[in-house]
Amino acid sequence: MNFPIITEDGKVKLSPCYDLVNSTIEYKKQDKEIALPLKGKKKHLIRSTLIDYFGIERCELTSKSIERVLETISSSVPKWKELIDISFLSKEMKDKYHNLLDTRLSILKIQL
Numbered sequence: 001m002n003f004p005i006i007t008e009d010g011k012v013k014l015s016p017c018y019d020l021v022n023s024t025i026e027y028k029k030q031d032k033e034i035a036l037p038l039k040g041k042k043k044h045l046i047r048s049t050l051i052d053y054f055g056i057e058r059c060e061l062t063s064k065s066i067e068r069v070l071e072t073i074s075s076s077v078p079k080w081k082e083l084i085d086i087s088f089l090s091k092e093m094k095d096k097y098h099n100l101l102d103t104r105l106s107i108l109k110i111q112l
Contacts, residue, residue, distance in 0.1 A: 025096040
């Protein structure tokens with residue numbers, strides 16, 4: 001899944017979603033988590049980099065907006081996992097996808 005950014009009127013923000021394919025699970029060696037660096041990093045991202053630096057500082061989101069997005073993600077996880085399970089992916093790829101999803105949710109401190 002891609003989360004591209006755009007700059008409009010000097011403000012950095014997320015663009016609308018357009019690519020919802022998880023290609024990360026296909027890579028044999030995952031040398032980065034994101035394509036463009038956040039705070040100089042492309043891997044080993046932590047919640048504060050994603051939320052505080054990118055969300056609040058760079059995108060100027062309010063804490064309330066961020067909380068609503070995190071709640072939306074959290075409420076979507078059961079359906080997300082169900083869709084993984086019924087997808088045409090092999091069992092190995094489904095397991096990889098579930099593991100990646102759980103890892104990313106853990107980084108965001110989203111608990112189910």
